[in-house]
Amino acid sequence: MPTITLPDGSQRSFEQPVTVGGVAAAIGAGLARAALAGEVDGRLVDTTHVITGDARVRIVTAKDPQGLEILRHSTAHLLAQAVQSIYPQAQVTIGPVIEDGFYYDFAFERPFTPEDLEKFEARMRELARADQPVRRRELPREEAIAHFRALGEHYKAEIIVGIPADQPITLYGQGDWEDLCRGPHVPSTGRLGAFNLTKVAGAYWRGDSRNEMLQRIYGTAWADEKQLKDYLQRLEEAEKRDHRRIGRELDLFHFQEEAPGAVFWHPHGWTVFQGLIDYMRERQNAAGYQEISTPEIMDRELWVQSGHLEKFGENMFLTRTPDERVYAIKPMNCPGHVQVFRHGLHSYRELPIRLAEFGRVHRYEPSGALHGLLRVRAFTQDDAHIFVTEDQITGETVRGIELLMSIYRDFGFDEVKVKFADRPPRRVGDDEIWTRAENALIEATRAAGVDYTVNPGEGAFYGPKLEFVLKDAIGRDWQCGTWQVDLNLPGRLGAHYVDEHSQRRTPVMLHRAIFGSLERFLGILLEHHAGRLPTWLAPVQAVVMNITSRQAEFAAEAVDFLRNQGVRVEADLRNEKVGYKIREHTLQRVPYLLVAGDREVGSRSLAVRSRSGKDLGAMPLEEVASRIAGDVASRGLHCLED
RNA sequence: GCCCACGUAGCUCAGUCGGUAGAGCACGUCCUUGGUAAGGACGAGGUCACCGGUUCGAUUCCGGUCGUGGGCUCCA
Numbered sequence: 001m002p003t004i005t006l007p008d009g010s011q012r013s014f015e016q017p018v019t020v021g022g023v024a025a026a027i028g029a030g031l032a033r034a035a036l037a038g039e040v041d042g043r044l045v046d047t048t049h050v051i052t053g054d055a056r057v058r059i060v061t062a063k064d065p066q067g068l069e070i071l072r073h074s075t076a077h078l079l080a081q082a083v084q085s086i087y088p089q090a091q092v093t094i095g096p097v098i099e100d101g102f103y104y105d106f107a108f109e110r111p112f113t114p115e116d117l118e119k120f121e122a123r124m125r126e127l128a129r130a131d132q133p134v135r136r137r138e139l140p141r142e143e144a145i146a147h148f149r150a151l152g153e154h155y156k157a158e159i160i161v162g163i164p165a166d167q168p169i170t171l172y173g174q175g176d177w178e179d180l181c182r183g184p185h186v187p188s189t190g191r192l193g194a195f196n197l198t199k200v201a202g203a204y205w206r207g208d209s210r211n212e213m214l215q216r217i218y219g220t221a222w223a224d225e226k227q228l229k230d231y232l233q234r235l236e237e238a239e240k241r242d243h244r245r246i247g248r249e250l251d252l253f254h255f256q257e258e259a260p261g262a263v264f265w266h267p268h269g270w271t272v273f274q275g276l277i278d279y280m281r282e283r284q285n286a287a288g289y290q291e292i293s294t295p296e297i298m299d300r301e302l303w304v305q306s307g308h309l310e311k312f313g314e315n316m317f318l319t320r321t322p323d324e325r326v327y328a329i330k331p332m333n334c335p336g337h338v339q340v341f342r343h344g345l346h347s348y349r350e351l352p353i354r355l356a357e358f359g360r361v362h363r364y365e366p367s368g369a370l371h372g373l374l375r376v377r378a379f380t381q382d383d384a385h386i387f388v389t390e391d392q393i394t395g396e397t398v399r400g401i402e403l404l405m406s407i408y409r410d411f412g413f414d415e416v417k418v419k420f421a422d423r424p425p426r427r428v429g430d431d432e433i434w435t436r437a438e439n440a441l442i443e444a445t446r447a448a449g450v451d452y453t454v455n456p457g458e459g460a461f462y463g464p465k466l467e468f469v470l471k472d473a474i475g476r477d478w479q480c481g482t483w484q485v486d487l488n489l490p491g492r493l494g495a496h497y498v499d500e501h502s503q504r505r506t507p508v509m510l511h512r513a514i515f516g517s518l519e520r521f522l523g524i525l526l527e528h529h530a531g532r533l534p535t536w537l538a539p540v541q542a543v544v545m546n547i548t549s550r551q552a553e554f555a556a557e558a559v560d561f562l563r564n565q566g567v568r569v570e571a572d573l574r575n576e577k578v579g580y581k582i583r584e585h586t587l588q589r590v591p592y593l594l595v596a597g598d599r600e601v602g603s604r605s606l607a608v609r610s611r612s613g614k615d616l617g618a619m620p621l622e623e624v625a626s627r628i629a630g631d632v633a634s635r636g637l638h639c640l641e642d
Numbered sequence: 643g644c645c646c647a648c649g650u651a652g653c654u655c656a657g658u659c660g661g662u663a664g665a666g667c668a669c670g671u672c673c674u675u676g677g678u679a680a681g682g683a684c685g686a687g688g689u690c691a692c693c694g695g696u697u698c699g700a701u702u703c704c705g706g707u708c709g710u711g712g713g714c715u716c717c718a
Contacts, residue, residue, distance in 0.1 A: 103713095111646060201713030202645025208715090213645055216713070244711095248653075257691075257709045315717090361718095366643050367709085369716065379718070458717090467718095479718070516718040548675040575675075583679030597677055609678060 005056045021047035021187065024059045034061040036191060037070050037184045044070070046136055046184040062191075062223030069097050074134070074186040075124075075195045075221040076102040081177040082123035083217075086116075092179060093155040093205065093214055100231060101195075101220035105203055107155060112200045112215050120217070121197045131190030132174040136183060144169040148180065155205070156180045194228040195221035238474065243526035244372040250531060250588060252539070253373070261370045261377030263519055268539035271568065272525075273380075275537050276518055277358055280382050280407075287403050289356040289384055294336030296360060297327040306335045306493055307428040311461040315363045333359035334462075334486075334511060337385040338493040341507075346497040348389060351507065352396050356384035358518070373523030380518040386510040387495065390440070393485060393508060397444030404468060404481050404514050410635055411525065412534075415471040418450050419479075421458035428462055429488040438464045440508075441485045460511070462488040472528040480521060484511040532611060534636025535591045538568070541628060542592035544606065545572040545581045551596040558596060558606060558621055565625040569594075586611065592628060 003013045004023055012026060020038030024031045024047070035047050039058040044066060051057065060067045076095035083090050083106055095104035106112075112120075139147060141160065148156040159180065160169055172181045174189055186192065197219045205211040222228040239245070247253050252269030255262070265273060281291065297319060303309040308316065308331065317329040330336065337355045346353065360380045369375050388396050408416050420442065423434045441464050445452055452466065459465050468481035486509040496504045515521035525533065535541050542562065546555040552573045562569040572581050578595060585593050594606040599618070606624050608616040619627065 114647075199712060200646060203714050204644080213714085215645080218713080255710085260709065363717085366716070368643065368645090368714080370710090375717075381718075482718075513718070520718055545678095547677055550675075577674095577676050577681065578678055579676085580680055581678085586679060593678075595678065599677085607677080613679085615678075 002051050003054045004051065005054075007056075007058050017050050017052045019047060020045060020049050020051065020057065020059070023051070023057055027059070031059055031061070034063075035059045036061055036067045036186045039066070044184050046134075047187045048136065049184075068223055070184055070186060071192065071223065072097040072102045072221045073181075074189075075192050075219060076104045077172065077174070077179060077181065077185065078124050078127055078189060078192055078195075079104050079120060079197070079217060079219060080106075080179055081127055081174060082120045084177060085127075086119060086123060089152075091153055091155055094159070101198070101218065103203075103216050103218045105205070105214040105216045107205075107212070108215050111202070112217065114200070117197045117200060117217065124192075124195070124197075127175070128189050128192045130175070131188050133188045134185045135173045135178075136170060136185070137173075138168045138170050141165075141169050144171070144180070153180075192221070194223065194225050195219055196228065196232075234474075241474070241527045241530045242372075243374070243523040246526045246531040247373070250539070252526075255372075259378075260367065261365060261375075263373065263376060263378070269522075271539040272522060272533065272537055273518060276515065276522065277382075279410075280358075280515065283403065283407055284354075284356050284382075284384065287354075287399070288352075289354040291356050291358075292337070292340050293357055294333060294340065294359065295330070296362075297329050298336065300326040300328050302335055302339075302493075303328045306489060307461065308332065308335070311426050311428060315365065317362045317364055329362045330359070331361050331363045333357050333361065333381065333383040334385055334489055334509070335493060337383075338490060338495050338509070341385075341387055341495050342493070346387070346507075348497055348499045348505070351497060352386050352388040352392055354384055354386045356382070359383045373519045373526075376517070376519055379520065381513050382515045382518060384512050386512065387490070387497070387507040388510060389497075389499075389505070390508055393440045393510070394444040394447050396510060397441070397483065397485075398448040400483055400510070400512055401445075401448040401450060401466075404483070404512075407514055408468070408470060408481075412528075412636075413470040413472075417469040417471070417477070418445070418452040419455040419458075419467040419469065420445065420452045421455040421460075421465045421467055423464065424457050424459050424461060426461055427459070428492070433487045434464070437485045437487045441466065441483075444485075460484055460486075462486045463511075465511075470524070472524065473530075476527075478524045480516040480524070481514045482512065482516065486511055532589045532591075535628065535631040536633075536635050538589070538591050540570050540588070540590050541567050541632070542569040542594055542624075543572050543581075543585045543590050544569060544594045544596060545578060545585075547578045547595065547597040549573075549575070550598060551601050554601045554604075555596045558594070561621050562625055562628075565629070567625060567628050582609065586613070591631070592624075594624060 001013060001015060002018060003011055005011050020040065021032065021035060024035040037047060037060040038045050038049060039060055040049065040051060040055050062068055062071055080092045080095055087108060091107040093105040093107060095102060145157050145160050163169065170181065170183055171178050172183055172185050197217060199218045201216045202213045203216040205214055220231060222231060247269065250268060251266050253263050253265050256264065312331060316331050319327050319329060321327065340355055341353060358380055360378065362378045365375060365377050386396055405416060422438050445466060455467065463484050463486035465482050465484035467479050469477050469479045471477055490509045491506045495507055497507050499505045544555045544558050546552050555571055555573060559569050559571045582593055589611060591611045593609040596606055600606055605618045605620045607618045608624060610616060
């Protein structure tokens with residue numbers, strides 16, 4: 001006689017064992033219809049699950065995050081059923097839930113086509129309409145393996161072998177179709193409907209490129225049609241923010257076939273790029289960094305010594321000169337910085353020595369990885385290497401993290417996650433050194449009072465690192481900054497300092513980047529702001545436009561005035577209507593549109609319109625200049641104009 | 643690098659069941675002097691990504707290469 005406790009604390013007693021669905025029905029017919037699954041004593045189960053004893057029960061519906069997950073998982077099953085009903089020889093593998101949807105990987109003799117996708121989706125809708133009940137059964141492990149082998153489902157058999165012995169092997173079925181699955185699932189296929197198949201892609205079995213390629217079908221699924229529509233709309237929004245599109249629309253940069261993964265910066269794009277450099281230079285100079293510049297190509301031998309060629313070689317560009325010497329184009333700045341440090345003998349009294357460079361590096365990335373500014377083969381790092389004694393690691397790291405966070409705040413990124421990446425499989429240096437480096441970095445991170453998560457095996461080949469991840473305006477994560485402790489390269493490259501006992505010692509090198517890649521950071525900013533860069537970064541901060549040719553002379557004068565006041569301003573004196581000019585520069589996301597008509601000429605003022613379309617009224621030239629200057633000084637963080 | 647899709651004017655895209663191509667926007671000239679998101683007329687602009695093959699003839703069909711997009715893998 002089970003007594004069921006519901007989430008609101010109320011209790012219900014039943015004469016005999018009752019299913020989750022039965023509990024829902026006892027509460028109300030509406031809930032019974034909405035029930036997708038149940039949570040019994042914290043465990044997710046099917047609605048057919050029988051409760052025999054007292055339990056805490058929650059009915060899971062599509063409104064719950066877990067309910068939505070179950071819905072997506074069941075939709076993945078529906079896809080598998082549809083695929084196998086059309087192509088019985090396709091083998092099923094795995095079909096997990098992912099953000100906003102699901103995918104299912106199949107082994108099939110040929111790639112699926114977009115036409116296949118349409119057929120699958122149509123079949124899925126038929127099967128959903130048929131409203132087939134979903135069954136669950138358990139099988140003994142050996143029997144299950146034999147069962148799937150007999151069906152020719154070798155991947156499933158392989159999966160079962162990997163399931164821990166204490167877990168039951170469960171199968172879920174609907175109609176004449178059945179699949180290995182942990183569950184739970186929705187009670188019947190009629191609950192599924194708000195879904196779309198979105199794309200096909202190749203994917204390796206178990207994500208390993210040595211394994212065979214499977215056919216992955218992606219889909220999205222939601223609680224109802226409205227949510228699905230909202231999701232599709234969000235995708236559209238993200239597409240509008242795409243930095244590649246904005247880059248083209250605002251004429252910031254382009255790519256072309258002859259230079260895959262390398263950026264051609266146009267004047268406006270380069271203005272923003274330089275703005276980032278100017279800003280960073282100011283901040284790091286104030287923090288005690290010294291800027292240097294090191295060669296882009298250096299003899300291969302140096303890269304053998306550093307270990308780059310061995311551990312990073314497949315990402316490096318090499319070049320042979322007419323004298324048959326082989327040079328490497330630098331993929332990192334560290335070896336060059338060590339050369340600068342090595343030049344002359346340093347005392348411990350000089351440390352820390354902080355060498356910074358806006359270093360342009362080249363990395364041969366796999367062609368499939370390239371993606372606009374976000375993944376390129378030639379990029380500029382705001383790179384620095386800090387040479388310290390082992391005792392100084394903590395203090396310098398605390399200072400460094402403070403600088404990093406302060407800079408991110410200036411760009412409006414208030415939410416920053418930190419990840420600690422420890423020793424990778426491909427590395428230089430023995431384990432004792434790695435342990436020391438990892439411990440030092442963890443201690444320093446704690447001292448800085450920063451929470452972090454661990455990213456195992458993702459450190460650089462020469463040392464562990466912190467990764468700084470920013471959250472953008474639409475909630476996406478971007479890894480930008482890095483802080484690394486390196487007990488390896490200084491020794492390999494022969495860096496020394498003299499300690500207080502006149503002994504030569506090897507310094508520790510801290511590697512750090514804040515933007516990471518300037519190209520990438522700029523791409524992130526474009527997406528974060530949807531192209532509406534704050535005034536301090538906007539390539540064109542203001543445009544002065546005349547209404548008729550009568551005001552051309554004054555407009556030109558106004559441009560000169562503002563330019564002298566340090567405003568990045570352009571004139572638009574074309575023979576077009578003012579509405580046309582407003583539209584064009586609004587589309588160009590210019591923060592201030594300044595109109596000169598006869599009224600303004602008389603008072604030596606400009607009518608100011610903000611990027612958001614607000615009329616700020618006419619202002620004397622001086623006031624326009626000081627207003628824009630104020631906006632620039634605040635870095636737009638407190639600017640309400642948009 | 644691997645899988646799939648795609649590559650036509652500066653941009654967004656039509657089109658050709660094989661007979662060397664078209665729209666809108668942008669661009670140029672002219673008209674228009676118009677107060678806050680598109681005034682009008684005319685015009686110029688393309689080796690249909692590249693290389694081969696099939697064919698009387700290829701932008702179209704086939705093969706390859708390069709590039710782009712989405713995944714996989716990897717990373718800033």
